[in-house]
Amino acid sequence: MSGSERVLRIEGLRACVGDVEILNGIDLEVRPGEVHAVMGPNGSGKSTLSHVLMGRPGYTVTGGTATIDGVDLLGLATWERAQAGLFLCLQHPTEVPGVSLDALLAEAARAGGRDVVAVHDALRTEAGRLGIDERFLDRPLNVDLSGGEKKRNETLQLGALGARYAVLDEIDSGLDVDALATVSRRIQEATDEDGLGVLAITHFSRLLEVLEPDRVHVLAHGTIAASGGPELVDRLEAEGYGGVLGDAAADEPETSVGLPHAADFGEDPFADPLA
Amino acid sequence: MPNPFTPESSAALPGPEWLRQRRGTVLAGLDDVERPDADEEVWRYSRIGELDLSAFAPTAGPPASRPAAVPDLTAGAVAVVTVSDGWITSVEVDGGAPDGLFVGPVGELPDGDELYGATLEEPVDLFGHLNRAYGPEPLAIVVPDGLRVEGHVVVHLHVSGEGIAAFPRLLVRCGADSGVTVLEVQTSEDVEALVASVLEATVGPAGRLRHAVLQELSPRVWQLGHQEVHVHRDAGVELFAAGLGGDYARTRTDCRLLGRGAEGRITAAYFGDREQALDYRTFQEHAAPDTSSELLFKGALDGSARSVYTGLIRVRPEAVRTRADQTNRNIKLSPDAWAESVPNLEIETDDVMCSHASTVSPVDEDQRFYLESRGVPTVVAERLLLEGFFDEVLEAAPLPALADRLAAGLRTKLDRHDTLAGSAA
Numbered sequence: 001m002s003g004s005e006r007v008l009r010i011e012g013l014r015a016c017v018g019d020v021e022i023l024n025g026i027d028l029e030v031r032p033g034e035v036h037a038v039m040g041p042n043g044s045g046k047s048t049l050s051h052v053l054m055g056r057p058g059y060t061v062t063g064g065t066a067t068i069d070g071v072d073l074l075g076l077a078t079w080e081r082a083q084a085g086l087f088l089c090l091q092h093p094t095e096v097p098g099v100s101l102d103a104l105l106a107e108a109a110r111a112g113g114r115d116v117v118a119v120h121d122a123l124r125t126e127a128g129r130l131g132i133d134e135r136f137l138d139r140p141l142n143v144d145l146s147g148g149e150k151k152r153n154e155t156l157q158l159g160a161l162g163a164r165y166a167v168l169d170e171i172d173s174g175l176d177v178d179a180l181a182t183v184s185r186r187i188q189e190a191t192d193e194d195g196l197g198v199l200a201i202t203h204f205s206r207l208l209e210v211l212e213p214d215r216v217h218v219l220a221h222g223t224i225a226a227s228g229g230p231e232l233v234d235r236l237e238a239e240g241y242g243g244v245l246g247d248a249a250a251d252e253p254e255t256s257v258g259l260p261h262a263a264d265f266g267e268d269p270f271a272d273p274l275a
Numbered sequence: 276m277p278n279p280f281t282p283e284s285s286a287a288l289p290g291p292e293w294l295r296q297r298r299g300t301v302l303a304g305l306d307d308v309e310r311p312d313a314d315e316e317v318w319r320y321s322r323i324g325e326l327d328l329s330a331f332a333p334t335a336g337p338p339a340s341r342p343a344a345v346p347d348l349t350a351g352a353v354a355v356v357t358v359s360d361g362w363i364t365s366v367e368v369d370g371g372a373p374d375g376l377f378v379g380p381v382g383e384l385p386d387g388d389e390l391y392g393a394t395l396e397e398p399v400d401l402f403g404h405l406n407r408a409y410g411p412e413p414l415a416i417v418v419p420d421g422l423r424v425e426g427h428v429v430v431h432l433h434v435s436g437e438g439i440a441a442f443p444r445l446l447v448r449c450g451a452d453s454g455v456t457v458l459e460v461q462t463s464e465d466v467e468a469l470v471a472s473v474l475e476a477t478v479g480p481a482g483r484l485r486h487a488v489l490q491e492l493s494p495r496v497w498q499l500g501h502q503e504v505h506v507h508r509d510a511g512v513e514l515f516a517a518g519l520g521g522d523y524a525r526t527r528t529d530c531r532l533l534g535r536g537a538e539g540r541i542t543a544a545y546f547g548d549r550e551q552a553l554d555y556r557t558f559q560e561h562a563a564p565d566t567s568s569e570l571l572f573k574g575a576l577d578g579s580a581r582s583v584y585t586g587l588i589r590v591r592p593e594a595v596r597t598r599a600d601q602t603n604r605n606i607k608l609s610p611d612a613w614a615e616s617v618p619n620l621e622i623e624t625d626d627v628m629c630s631h632a633s634t635v636s637p638v639d640e641d642q643r644f645y646l647e648s649r650g651v652p653t654v655v656a657e658r659l660l661l662e663g664f665f666d667e668v669l670e671a672a673p674l675p676a677l678a679d680r681l682a683a684g685l686r687t688k689l690d691r692h693d694t695l696a697g698s699a700a
Contacts, residue, residue, distance in 0.1 A: 054648050057640060082650035094645040098663020107659060108650035157649060
């Protein structure tokens with residue numbers, strides 16, 4: 001991997017759930033230290049993108065590539081993608097009775113040939129940074145946790161595992177203002193201090209008030225329909241997806257191919273069957 | 276009766292006069308006892324149709340050999356009893372055992388004849404009858420009123436004879452306000468044998484009995500066990516079962532809550548692999564007001580192993596304000612594994628809180644994905660999930676040493692699974 005360009009690169013990525021094509025050719029590049037926001041209406045393919053990148057069963061890649069620092073992600077098993085440096089913060093972190101955070105991270109470290117004790121220590125350091133009680137680390141994963149606690153737990157793992165790229169799938173959902181601030185601040189620090197590359201998939205601009213995106217992308221119909229700087233968030237806020245995509249289509253004809261009319265977005269005709 | 280089960284072999288068994296008489300009475304009626312049949316609910320899904328009783332013979336005396344000790348489980352015990360091929364071959368009571376605790380052959384008790392059959396007027400099935408007719412002298416554990424025994428009693432049931440039918444019987448009586456922990460360890464040599472064991476236990480008012488079975492029989496042994504437990508006013512029983520071994524291993528448990536405020540907790544962990552069949556039948560009977568019972572059985576099945584769980588919560592009309600739970604969860608580790616899970620309720624009064632749940636499923640895909648997405652290889656992720664699955668059952672084990680040994684037994688089976696899964700991949 002040495003000598004390779006440091007980038008999470010997605011090119012022409014297409015994927016199906018069952019017979020339904022959800023992603024119709026996604027192109028994205030996330031470099032270390034960058035925060036990319038991917039926004040879009042319900043059913044535009046946001047969650048599918050995150051699951052396909054992590055290799056969740058039930059999704060079939062039908063075209064395109066995804067590489068992480070030059071390594072082909074799509075040819076790897078899920079756990080190997082994680083070992084390659086990719087981390088997925090799940091929208092709905094799964095409850096795993098009987099398995100503690102400590103046990104999980106110890107096995108992850110072992111599989112990656114890393115020092116188990118170092119990961120154990122990193123977990124405690126992270127817990128301190130996030131204001132999480134150490135007793136929490138022995139508890140079964142996500143069991144009986146509130147939405148906010150689950151997302152803190154995801155952020156905790158992200159930090160302790162030392163991932164290089166993080167896909168945050170609606171990390172702002174189910175979070176109260178304080179938890180959102182804590183989680184966002186920690187991710188921002190990771191990008192600034194450790195060069196974490198972030199792909200933040202979100203429905204709302206709320207997250208982006210605390211986590212500053214370098215680039216903002218609008219996903220529609222399974223493709224990136226518009227991209228821009230942070231100012232795009234304000235436009236989305238003011239004009240809605242319909243307004244932004246209509247304008248974008250006018251400015252950039254190549255992205256307008258297949259774009260629906262603005263009015264279509266209200267009806268959510270592209271619902272992700274697994275969302 | 277099949278050939279080896281002759282009246283002479285029963286009559287030749289030693290024991291106190293009352294015991295010999297009882298054997299004779301049971302023997303006389305043996306031909307009229309109904310043969311078990313898979314058409315009966317309590318034998319449905321079982322392998323009972325495969326049993327050729329005539330292939331086994333009752334024993335005329337104890338074997339010469341002694342089983343290997345189980346020092347991890349006997350450490351700290353107040354008494355250790357070895358029962359070989361159904362015969363009590365040694366009783367070692369620790370010098371520090373409390374006065375009044377009795378552990379030994381039932382014939383040594385002045386009222387042994389009352390203890391025997393105290394919970395079971397009639398055997399529940401053919402094997403209960405055979406146990407009475409062909410069983411050597413039962414072992415008795417008696418805890419007098421008011422005595423809370425520190426330390427546990429180990430009963431090591433071992434089977435060593437090729438082709439034998441063994442009929443061990445354990446009688447436990449906990450007096451009022453007494454308490455004891457009894458650990459049954461079941462082991463065997465690598466033989467083809469049949470074990471039909473019976474446990475009769477009574478827990479007097481405000482008494483507390485903890486009883487556990489660790490079943491580590493070898494792969495060609497058939498086990499057909501029955502446990503009958505009576506719990507009186509304000510008393511509590513904790514029954515624990517760990518099923519690892521055997522070819523076909525079946526235990527029927529009848530837990531009867533007979534006095535107001537009685538409590539029963541029944542927990543089991545089992546792991547069947549290769550061709551094993553593990554079969555559990557439970558009855559949680561509530562026959563008094565304010566009684567509660569809680570049952571949790573968890574099992575894993577690999578290879579072409581099978582498991583059966585059928586359970587009934589029965590609430591009698593007088594058992595108002597009953598609380599009863601029954602949960603059976605099974606994880607299938609291979610496509611050829613099979614688990615039957617049938618919980619049932621029979622409620623004859625209002626004002627009760629009863630629940631039951633049962634599942635049979637492979638390892639949870641979402642949970643596995645979650646662990647994998649953190650960098651844990653698939654095989655390791657499944658293993659973490661399975662160890663986690665058994666965690667809450669291990670926590671219910673009455674002795675840490677038992678939990679440790681069971682955990683080790685489960686790990687051995689998981690290692691085998693990993694090896695097989697690895698070689699298949």
